[in-house]
Amino acid sequence: MPELSLDVLKEELTAWKGCDLAKTANPVLGEGNPHATVMFIGEAPGQKEDELKRPFVGASGKFLDQLLAGIGLKREDVYISNVVKYRPPENRDPTPEEKEQCLPWLMREIALIKPRVIVPLGRHALGHFLPEITISDAHGKAFPFPDSMTIFPIYHPAAALHNGNLRSSLVSDFRALGEFLKTLT
């Protein structure tokens, strides 16, 4: 058996057909630093991500890159992934079944990376970690989580592309995240 690594995970995901979305879209595993302290988790790939088989490489990805740069981080410093590993048709919301089917991949990524901080981007990712709280209540705050992890929810960058008011919220939440990261020893 080859040692479990992100490359092995990618190969296994490519061969996997356990989600109906695999009939119409390419698999998109997360990417980034395998030893990252921080892991960002979005909803599902969009058109550009499907084409390039990489997460967050379209308009929201560009905004995410800017937000990261604002707190002195590059994509290569962090790990970026999604709850759902395939683009839903027409970028519709993923169904609860699709999220459930894809979840083991995210759990395996978390087990490999062992991040200290998980940043769910938006309500779909947040729902998996803290189902009792809404993104509008939770964003920009640190929540202790089992295994010495912290969940630090932030609005999805795509939401800010459609709603100017959320933009400043995202910028200040990233600033708060940057400050929180400085407190980690």
Ligand code: URA
């Ligand atoms: N939106 C997401 O949630 N994930 C991506 O990879 C791209 C856009």
